[in-house]
Amino acid sequence: MSFTPDPLIAGDITAYLAGQAAKSLLRVITCGSVDDGKSTLIGRLLYDSKQIFDDQLSALEADSKRVGTQGQAIDFALLVDGLAAEREQGITIDVAYRFFATDKAKFIIADCPGHEQYTRNMVTGASTADAAIVLVDARKGVLTQTRRHSYLARLIGIRHVVLAVNKMDLVGFDQAVFDTIVADYRAFAAEIGIEDVATVPISGLGGDNITTLSAQTPWYSGPTLLGWLEAVEVATEADQGRPFRLPVQWVNRPNLDFRGFAGTIASGHVAPGDAVRILPSGRTTSIARIVTLDGDRDSAVAGEAVTLTLADEVDCSRGSVIVAASDPPQVADQFEATLVWMADEALLPGRSYLLKLGTQTVAATVQTPKYQINVNTLEHVATKTLELNAIGVVPLTTAAPLVFEPYADSRELGGFILIDRQSNATVGAGMINFALRRSQNIHLQATDVTREAHAGLKNQRAAVLWLTGLSGAGKSTIANLVEKRLHRMNRHTFLLDGDNVRHGLNKDLGFTDADRIENIRRVGEVARLMADAGLIVITAFISPFRAERQMVRDMMAPGEFWEIHVDTPLAEAEARDVKGLYKKARAGELKNFTGIDSPYEAPEAPEMRIDTTAMSAEDAARMIVERLIG
Amino acid sequence: MTVRLTHLQRLEAESIHILRETVAETERPVMLYSIGKDSAVMLHLAKKAFYPAPPPFPLLHVDTTWKFRAMYALREKAARDAGMELLVWQNPDAKAAGINPFDHGSAVHTDLWKTQGLKQALDHHGFDAAFGGARRDEEKSRAKERVFSFRDHNHRWDPKAQRPELWRLYNARANRGESMRVFPISNWTELDIWQYIHQENIEIVDLYLSAPRPVVEHGGLLIMVDDERFPLDGRVPEMKSVRFRTLGCYPLSGAVESNATTLPEVIQEMLLTTTSERQGRAIDHDQAASMEKKKQEGYF
Numbered sequence: 001m002s003f004t005p006d007p008l009i010a011g012d013i014t015a016y017l018a019g020q021a022a023k024s025l026l027r028v029i030t031c032g033s034v035d036d037g038k039s040t041l042i043g044r045l046l047y048d049s050k051q052i053f054d055d056q057l058s059a060l061e062a063d064s065k066r067v068g069t070q071g072q073a074i075d076f077a078l079l080v081d082g083l084a085a086e087r088e089q090g091i092t093i094d095v096a097y098r099f100f101a102t103d104k105a106k107f108i109i110a111d112c113p114g115h116e117q118y119t120r121n122m123v124t125g126a127s128t129a130d131a132a133i134v135l136v137d138a139r140k141g142v143l144t145q146t147r148r149h150s151y152l153a154r155l156i157g158i159r160h161v162v163l164a165v166n167k168m169d170l171v172g173f174d175q176a177v178f179d180t181i182v183a184d185y186r187a188f189a190a191e192i193g194i195e196d197v198a199t200v201p202i203s204g205l206g207g208d209n210i211t212t213l214s215a216q217t218p219w220y221s222g223p224t225l226l227g228w229l230e231a232v233e234v235a236t237e238a239d240q241g242r243p244f245r246l247p248v249q250w251v252n253r254p255n256l257d258f259r260g261f262a263g264t265i266a267s268g269h270v271a272p273g274d275a276v277r278i279l280p281s282g283r284t285t286s287i288a289r290i291v292t293l294d295g296d297r298d299s300a301v302a303g304e305a306v307t308l309t310l311a312d313e314v315d316c317s318r319g320s321v322i323v324a325a326s327d328p329p330q331v332a333d334q335f336e337a338t339l340v341w342m343a344d345e346a347l348l349p350g351r352s353y354l355l356k357l358g359t360q361t362v363a364a365t366v367q368t369p370k371y372q373i374n375v376n377t378l379e380h381v382a383t384k385t386l387e388l389n390a391i392g393v394v395p396l397t398t399a400a401p402l403v404f405e406p407y408a409d410s411r412e413l414g415g416f417i418l419i420d421r422q423s424n425a426t427v428g429a430g431m432i433n434f435a436l437r438r439s440q441n442i443h444l445q446a447t448d449v450t451r452e453a454h455a456g457l458k459n460q461r462a463a464v465l466w467l468t469g470l471s472g473a474g475k476s477t478i479a480n481l482v483e484k485r486l487h488r489m490n491r492h493t494f495l496l497d498g499d500n501v502r503h504g505l506n507k508d509l510g511f512t513d514a515d516r517i518e519n520i521r522r523v524g525e526v527a528r529l530m531a532d533a534g535l536i537v538i539t540a541f542i543s544p545f546r547a548e549r550q551m552v553r554d555m556m557a558p559g560e561f562w563e564i565h566v567d568t569p570l571a572e573a574e575a576r577d578v579k580g581l582y583k584k585a586r587a588g589e590l591k592n593f594t595g596i597d598s599p600y601e602a603p604e605a606p607e608m609r610i611d612t613t614a615m616s617a618e619d620a621a622r623m624i625v626e627r628l629i630g
Numbered sequence: 631m632t633v634r635l636t637h638l639q640r641l642e643a644e645s646i647h648i649l650r651e652t653v654a655e656t657e658r659p660v661m662l663y664s665i666g667k668d669s670a671v672m673l674h675l676a677k678k679a680f681y682p683a684p685p686p687f688p689l690l691h692v693d694t695t696w697k698f699r700a701m702y703a704l705r706e707k708a709a710r711d712a713g714m715e716l717l718v719w720q721n722p723d724a725k726a727a728g729i730n731p732f733d734h735g736s737a738v739h740t741d742l743w744k745t746q747g748l749k750q751a752l753d754h755h756g757f758d759a760a761f762g763g764a765r766r767d768e769e770k771s772r773a774k775e776r777v778f779s780f781r782d783h784n785h786r787w788d789p790k791a792q793r794p795e796l797w798r799l800y801n802a803r804a805n806r807g808e809s810m811r812v813f814p815i816s817n818w819t820e821l822d823i824w825q826y827i828h829q830e831n832i833e834i835v836d837l838y839l840s841a842p843r844p845v846v847e848h849g850g851l852l853i854m855v856d857d858e859r860f861p862l863d864g865r866v867p868e869m870k871s872v873r874f875r876t877l878g879c880y881p882l883s884g885a886v887e888s889n890a891t892t893l894p895e896v897i898q899e900m901l902l903t904t905t906s907e908r909q910g911r912a913i914d915h916d917q918a919a920s921m922e923k924k925k926q927e928g929y930f
Contacts, residue, residue: 025637254683305646424803
């Protein structure tokens with residue numbers, strides 16, 4: 001099993017290097033369940049393409065004897081099971097990337113096995129893949145896992161799939177076994193919409209039909225696994241045929257005479273003189289130059305990272321998308337999307353997350369899922385949320401319009417991630433199916449009496465004084481005093497109080513996290529309408545989560561939202577216990593009580609902080625009014 | 631007509647995308663510059679990413695005072711040529727204690743000068759993102775690290791709490807005190823690096839090319855006697871035609887005997903060789919999974 005290097009390397013290295021420079025790059029994902037021999041196959045590909053050096057091989061031989069599962073023989077799986085924790089447990093738990101090259105192509109393999117984390121890992125690995133290798137064990141045939149992996153590959157839009165029937169050595173290289181599995185799989189693949197399926201009988205352990213055709217399978221006339229991979233069309237090449245799109249990453253402004261727009265071309269091609277439109281502003285102009293360190297270019301294509309200059313001074317910044325003027329993508333703020341949940345904490349419908357699509361980042365809320373997809377049976381299941389590794393179809397609203405394309409047309413402008421606003425963790429990955437019609441049919445009606453006019457008539461500037469703090473902290477007392485003071489000063493105000501609102505507008509809501517979020521969303525919307533009417537709005541709500549306070553802040557004009565932390569230590573609030581609620585909560589009679597069994601996330605940078613242990617409610621009210629009126 | 635991008639073009643585009651994304655999404659990025667071939671490629675990619683502007687961040691060299699003299703010379707020149715500020719950090723504690731690889735061993739030396747030094751430098755300057763030239767093919771635990779590797783306020787890496795990275799969507803967000811290590815050349819292999827240096831004619835330290843150099847056998851490696859601090863203990867350095875596959879502290883970098891005096895010849899030897907490039911590095915041999923441990927402690 002020794003490797004013979006290309007004779008050209010020793011003979012004429014310059015000629016060899018010239019040949020190597022023309023290699024393509026292909027990204028591949030391997031899918032298979034734990035015992036299908038995936039790691040062994042990858043180890044084999046690395047070994048046969050000479051990516052394993054002698055020192056690694058001797059380490060591997062030692063490891064194989066110590067912890068291997070192949071007796072005295074080399075356990076190729078040990079090559080790819082990277083982290084120490086995994087080696088001890090004998091399972092791979094995360095996506096790992098492997099590299100090998102042949103004379104025609106360089107390959108990046110995303111290796112993403114694992115048990116319960118499978119969906120998350122596989123979707124991650126598949127998102128950048130051009131092709132998928134679906135492994136099945138010849139003794140077991142097409143399993144539930146095989147269907148699940150294939151469905152995920154299809155979901156993420158992988159166009160090229162090869163079914164590798166592994167461990168053929170264990171079924172005596174029997175053609176009938178192979179043919180049955182292939183027929184089974186093809187029927188299933190057609191059902192879920194995978195059009196291009198190749199099939200290869202292999203043995204990862206023995207190396208049959210991996211890099212060279214095996215003498216054991218004279219009945220097989222197709223390519224080797226590697227031969228098939230080398231011939232696959234790369235996804236970015238297909239993207240070249242689509243209309244031009246470039247999401248602007250960064251504006252390059254080294255001096256007053258140069259203004260370049262840097263980004264990676266998502267689809268199509270571009271040349272100086274091309275007419276383009278800047279979205280979302282809609283302004284049109286044309287491409288002036290394609291600027292690079294190696295001189296200006298005549299053209300560039302999908303997948304290239306370029307810097308463009310435009311013929312006219314137009315508004316264009318990070319998040320803008322430069323597109324073909326004649327064929328622009330859509331802009332919308334309500335969507336149906338397929339969402340894969342990736343965090344331990346379940347999706348909270350109504351919560352404000354950050355959504356990143358291309359170079360655009362906006363606040364977004366997910367509504368209650370339409371349904372969840374059972375990845376094993378493909379059945380639609382009703383659900384109120386999505387747990388870790390769940391896939392669902394959801395309605396989604398963004399706080400600002402997004403330039404997008406359906407994921408089926410564009411991975412770059414249709415795929416997005418959701419980010420938790422507190423932890424900054426990536427909690428979900430989504431694919432836009434389409435824009436919801438209601439967002440296209442409901443247009444904001446421009447009114448002639450503006451919000452400034454409303455406030456101007458009252459001789460004031462609109463503001464939202466948002467008091468947040470624990471139950472019993474003194475929010476309502478202070479809010480009431482603030483309103484009295486402002487009223488005496490002839491200011492037009494309105495006080496929204498948590499308890500009062502829950503008697504009317506929000507009487508259908510309870511105290512679960514989801515209901516608390518909806519409570520704050522509605523109050524935020526009401527406060528916004530009142531601010532539009534020119535009022536000074538004072539609110540007194542526990543509003544325990546930072547994400548929702550941020551959501552309300554984002555609804556208002558800049559400078560209009562005042563987050564005021566009525567800061568009373570839990571022990572102090574509990575000692576006061578004006579309404580006797582802490583006592584009930586401690587006794588277990590009241591569930592989800594903030595500070596007891598539900599968290600309070602204190603503001604990190606509030607406009608004002610009131611320490612109620614150091615000042616009276618009167619003083620606090622005076623301070624707030626002085627700061628507001630100045 | 632479809633244009634087929636070569637593997638180097640695609641790798642280059644991906645790296646440039648990562649560099650730009652970091653600059654757009656973080657407040658105070660810095661590029662860790664170790665003067666090796668991977669750093670040279672990363673710096674070259676940064677010049678391309680931001681041209682005609684110079685790369686909008688400084689270079690940071692976490693210095694151990696034990697690098698090859700030729701490396702220090704190139705360091706100054708490379709920063710000047712790129713029009714970038716060069717920051718050098720030497721761990722004051724290591725300096726005061728006179729930490730060196732001969733008396734204290736590679737583990738202590740590396741931990742104090744490099745791991746602790748790096749953390750000090752990042753904290754001192756308040757950088758919230760640091761580019762590093764690590765590649766996934768170098769070592770097993772690297773294969774699973776993200777391009778954007780989140781570190782907590784103690785600079786720790788938690789392999790079980792990594793952010794999923796999908797498509798070209800990198801999440802660079804961090805709270806105050808937390809930071810990102812960003813690896814733009816994650817998907818390059820050693821061969822890609824050499825091919826790219828050859829194609830782009832990138833300046834590298836000539837220690838990568840073979841020349842007669844004074845060496846002694848030390849700890850099983852062929853070590854070049856680069857200055858008078860080397861404790862010869864009666865040994866006489868021998869002139870041998872050698873080159874280095876990786877460069878670090880000179881007492882810890884093993885040379886290989888070679889006649890490759892040009893880049894194509896180096897690549898030729900590499901393709902015909904039978905040992906991996908990290909073999910010449912003393913620190914990886916300390917213990918199994920040593921890199922993973924180091925990374926959890928804050929090492930690059």
